[in-house]
Amino acid sequence: MTTAVQTAKIAAHGVEKEFPGNKVLEDFDLQIKGGEFLSLLGPSGCGKSTFLNILAGLETYDGGDVLVDGKHVEGVNKDVGVVFQSYALFPWLTAQKNVEAGLKIRGVPRKERRDRAAEVLRTVGLQTAANRLPHQLSGGMRQRVAIARILAYEPDVLLFDEPFAALDAQTREFLQGELLRIWENGTTKKTVLFVTHSIDEAIFLSDRIAVMTRAPGRVKALIDVDLPRPRTSESRNTEDFIHIRSQVARILEEEVRLGTDNH
Numbered sequence: 001m002t003t004a005v006q007t008a009k010i011a012a013h014g015v016e017k018e019f020p021g022n023k024v025l026e027d028f029d030l031q032i033k034g035g036e037f038l039s040l041l042g043p044s045g046c047g048k049s050t051f052l053n054i055l056a057g058l059e060t061y062d063g064g065d066v067l068v069d070g071k072h073v074e075g076v077n078k079d080v081g082v083v084f085q086s087y088a089l090f091p092w093l094t095a096q097k098n099v100e101a102g103l104k105i106r107g108v109p110r111k112e113r114r115d116r117a118a119e120v121l122r123t124v125g126l127q128t129a130a131n132r133l134p135h136q137l138s139g140g141m142r143q144r145v146a147i148a149r150i151l152a153y154e155p156d157v158l159l160f161d162e163p164f165a166a167l168d169a170q171t172r173e174f175l176q177g178e179l180l181r182i183w184e185n186g187t188t189k190k191t192v193l194f195v196t197h198s199i200d201e202a203i204f205l206s207d208r209i210a211v212m213t214r215a216p217g218r219v220k221a222l223i224d225v226d227l228p229r230p231r232t233s234e235s236r237n238t239e240d241f242i243h244i245r246s247q248v249a250r251i252l253e254e255e256v257r258l259g260t261d262n263h
């Protein structure tokens, strides 16, 4: 194992994963530094979610190494926060209680649960909606509750699996900005893996983008996103942004075309 693998916050080395009759990950290598925001892009079905689930301990793997803080991932890792596309909120609990539920599982005492939930709901701009049930919230608000729920227990590592994919374009851009604000203002920078299909979303948010091959997936290219922070909606119109977009699109298109040529 190389030194880089040992010192990275997240390290995947030679990861193999096969579902029955379906090789999904093959020789998958990726290192993410502590405090880095990395997005994972790739053709549909290339194994992005599978890798994220492996990191969260929700899925097993067949070979290679997957390490967080130098330790092999074995079983569900409570120090890792995951936000999925579907909000996964308890429909019968208010926003406040949904956030508290995550803390309860971790054994946080009641008073502290209440205070911390109120604080993170403020952080995501939902203080006035704390007593509403999920069906009384918009999609964007529900996803903010899901983000608040993981922020409440302060994991070092945040994993996002297309969290904004179900939202309208305007809400999506708004929440991208909000997520960056929260991440950039955190007292300790969290390490983020963000799975998305949107090239623009990946560029706007990330320090680096990993582009995967079609299945069986491995990392095909790593692209640095050297846009200054804090980023604003203006960042999206800069020459650098547009240049990175065409670079990433070219790599992705090549992979998708190779896939169709084979069928």
Ligand SMILES: Nc1ncnc2c1ncn2[C@@H]1O[C@H](COP(=O)(O)OP(=O)(O)OP(=O)(O)O)[C@@H](O)[C@H]1O
Pocket (backbone or CB within 6 Å): 019, 020, 022, 024, 042, 043, 044, 045, 046, 047, 048, 049, 050, 051, 197, 215
């Ligand atoms: N639990 C499972 N059992 C069997 N096959 C699975 C399972 N989970 C995923 N797969 C298959 O593994 C492959 C990779 O799926 P995965 O969801 O990781 O891809 P993805 O890159 O996230 O795709 P998308 O971009 O379309 O969301 C797909 O062919 C999928 O059908």
